[in-house]
Amino acid sequence: MSAVEGPQSPVAASAHALSLELLLQNLPGVVYRCLVDADWTMEFISAGVEKLTGYPPSAFLARPGVNFATLIHPDDRAAAERGVALALQQGRSFQLTYRIRCADGSLKWVYEHGAAPPEGGGRIIEGFIFDYTQLRNANMLVYEQASFLQQARDAIIAMEMNSRITYWNSGAERLYGWSASEARGKKFCELLCENLPAYHAAYETTLTNGEWSGELSHLRRDGVCIETDTRWTLMAADRESGAPQKILVISTDISERKHNEAKIFHLAFFDPLTDLPNRASLLDHLRRALLGSARTRKCGALMFCDLDNFKYLNDSQGHAAGDMLLQAVARRMEHCVREADMVARLGGDEFVILIQPVEDTREGAASQAETVAAKVVAAMAAPFQLAEMMYSVSVSVGVTTMCGTVDTVESTLRQADAAMYQAKACGRNTYRFHDPAVQAAWSARAELENGLRRALRDEEFVLHYQPQLDRSSRVIGAEALLRWRLPNGKLLYPSEFIQALEESGLIIDIGRWVLRTACAELARWQRWPDTAGLTLSVNVSASQFTEPDFVPMLQQIFEETGVQPSSLKLELTESLVVSDFTHTAHTMATLKQRGISFSLDDFGTGYSSLAYLRKLPLDQLKIDHSFMRDVLTDQNDASIVRSIIALGDSLGLQVIAEGVETPGQRQFLSDAGCFIYQGFLYQHALSAEHFTQYARMVH
Known part of the structure; x- marks a missing residue:
């Protein structure tokens, strides 16, 4: 063995x-x-x-x-x-x-x-x-870390370099809707990515830099697109464990934040009523358009569109009807422009159209803008259905061309605005291009208004007094006349600024100052025996006389100055009497009870009804100087003057003629029965001090 x-x-x-x-x-x-x-x-x-x-x-x-x-x-x-x-x-x-x-x-x-x-x-x-x-x-640490990843609110995903998903936490299940078993083995780009070019850009950046972060749109299981704040990190291969190189993706749902940001942006840059871009948005787009125009040398245009008589709809039908009209107008205007162009609402009934600078010349831009402007005017011609009411409205359009090498945001807005006012001046319901001459006039007008505000603030206004005399050439009173003494000493007359006062609304404040100053001067006259019997006529504008607080304001002036109202005479125009007879008659009657008398100024130039004259508590008719100029040579003027004098006599009204410059005119008036005169034949308007001296001399 x-x-x-x-x-x-x-x-x-x-x-x-x-x-x-x-x-x-x-x-x-x-x-x-x-x-x-x-x-x-x-x-x-x-x-x-x-x-x-x-x-x-x-x-x-x-x-x-x-x-x-x-x-x-x-x-x-x-x-x-x-x-x-x-x-x-x-x-x-x-x-x-x-x-x-x-x-x-x-x-x-x-x-x-x-x-x-x-x-x-x-x-x-x-x-x-x-x-x-x-x-x-070690196992416990792995389990703990895995638990942390599972409990994270963010979606945490690991994918191989071929985009196949190998890890998918509970946060990813909640965010995207797929379970981990359903997502593993799928390709990230095919399962989630709505924008493949954005995915590939993030992928390449991650390979190059080792990481990428930014915002990506992802698709959920239900097909809804969500916005995510995402960070990609390149994970090195582990040779000991044999783990291959992977990309770790951590995504946070920012859809609600993006939605809120969009809402805030919309509130900041869009009009809540019409959903059109607002003033801030327009200014930003106009600035960008001009910058682009400066680079490309292309030309565009800007159009100011203002609805005609929009205030009447608001006043007569209420703001709800006005809002409906503005919304309907916005939609029609949007259909008048190209997709690249912009319709904005500045506020009220003011709309603006920005024609993008794509034309090689201003002429080409003007041609394109004219086409749009004509469409806008035509689009407004059809009546609007406002609930159960049909309403027609027209529009005035101002157009200016623009090029970024020359124009600025401010100059472009100013020129379009001026052109729009020119369209209104031409009868409304039309469009006009910016005219440098018109622009110069508007600039001068704006400068005048600013000067008037400064004059009121710095007390540059003064009153002069033109004597009124009887048949014996005795001074019986005066008319207070407004003058503007410029800082350089030059004296301006009302004809040079009264229209600007009326249109700017400053006439109310200036009129209050005139009445207070005139009453203070009249109170001084009343304190001296040789001037105590004088009357003082003060012109009152229609807008001032119809102010709700006109009577209380006058009463306050009387109390402050201590003047006796019986010597005060208010001169009213025929236009005021005709336009609002009921209110005018009531106010006159109230003031009449306080001793104030009334003169109808510039009589014969308007459309006064004899019935009005009979019903109003008037004391005097004033013959306008325009009739007196040719009264000795023009038979028609002579007949009108005689008729006014006879009418005054028949109604028991005193008659005074202004603009009396020659002895012949005075004799004509005397022969016709008019015995109170005012004009250069006697004296120009004088300062308060010089008038007092003159009145005492010829009293």
């Missing part, structure tokens, strides 16, 4: 035992055999137990010795015993993890794998135990 086939020799058996012992000593753990009894009595335990527990093998083999079961943590012991008992009962191996208390008092996690060998008859257990602490802690 050979050595191989026959039984082992003692030498071979000894060598085998030494080899086995050496193997057991070098195992990173403990090999054991124990009895299945109350103390789990150890029959064999390898040397590794000392490194694991701090106790030598002899401590477990001694009788009595250390019971390994007593090292198991009390909280884990019962579970370990149940696990072994169940495995033995079922005739299978067992695997356990539990904590042990070492000789130095420290705790370790161990893993035990064991079974009852067949030849032991269920009375012996053999097994293997090793230190599981480090591996368990």
Whole structure:
């Protein structure tokens, strides 16, 4: 029998035992055999137990010795015993993890794998135990980190370089609607990306720079597009674990934020009534258009569109009807322009159209703008359906061409505005292009209005007084006449600024100043015996006389100045009497009770009805100087003057003529029965001091 086939020799058996012992000593753990009894009595335990527990093998083999079961943590012991008992009962191996208390008092996690060998008859257990602490802690860390990723609100996704998804957390499930099992293996770009060029740009940047961040539009499972704030990070390959290179994607849903930002932007740059761009938006687009025009040398146009008589609709039908009209007008205007052009609403009934600078010349831009302007005027011609009412409106359009090399935002707006006013001056319901001459006139007008405001603030206005005389050439009163003394000393007359006062609304404030100043001067006259009997006529504009507080304002002036109202005469125009007879008559009657008298100024130039004259509490008719100029040479003027004098006499009204400049004119008036005169034949308008001297001299 050979050595191989026959039984082992003692030498071979000894060598085998030494080899086995050496193997057991070098195992990173403990090999054991124990009895299945109350103390789990150890029959064999390898040397590794000392490194694991701090106790030598002899401590477990001694009788009595250390019971390994007593090292198991009390909280884990019962579970370990149940696990072994169940495995033995079922005739299978067992695997356990539990904590042990070492000789130095420290705790370790161990893993035990064991079974009852067949030849032991269920009375012996053999097994293997090793230190599981480090591996368990590593696993726990992995589990913890995975839990963090799962609980994150953001969508966290890992994809391979070919875009296939390998990780998909709960945040991604919530955000996109696919479960992790459904998403894994799918391509990121095909599953989520609405904008593939944006995906590829992010991908290339990530490969080049190692990361990318920005906003991407993603598609949810239900087809809804959402906005995300996304960060991509390139993860290096792990050679030890064999993990390939991947891209980590973290996305936050910013759809609500983007929606709110869009709402804020809309509120800031769009008109809430018509949903058109507002003034701020227009100014921004106009600025950009001019900058682009300066680069390209192209020309465009700007159009101011103002609805004619819009205020009447608001006043007669209410603001709801006015709002409906503005909305309808906005829609019609939008249909008059190209897609690249812009319709905006500045406010009220003011709309603006910006024609983008794409033409090579101003002439080409003007031609395009004229086409649009004609469309706008024509579009407004058809009546508008406002609820149950049909309403017609027209529009005045001002057009100016623009080029960024010359024009500015301010100059373009100013020119279009001036052109619009020119369209209104030409009868409305039309369009006009900017005219430099008209612009100069408007600039002068604006400068005049500013000067008038300054004059009121800096007390540059003065009153002069033109004497009024009777048939004996005695001064019986005066008319207060407004003058504007400029800072350079030049004196301006009302004909040079009264229209600007009326149209700017400053006539109300100036009129109040005139009445206060005139009453203060009249009060001074009343304090001296030789001037106490004089009357003072003051012109009152229609807009001032119809002010609701006109009567209280006058009463306050009387109280402040101490003047006796019986010497005050208010001169009213025929236009005021005709336009609002009822209100005028009521106000006149109220003031008449306070002793004030009234003169109808410029009589004969308007359309006075004799019935009005009879019903109003008038005291005097004033013949306009325009009739007096040719009264001696023009038979028609002579007849009109005689008729006015006769009418005044028949109505019991005093008649005064202004503009009397020659003795012949005075004689004509005297022969016709008019005996009160005012004009250069006697005296120009004088300062307060000089008038008082003159009145005393000819009294």
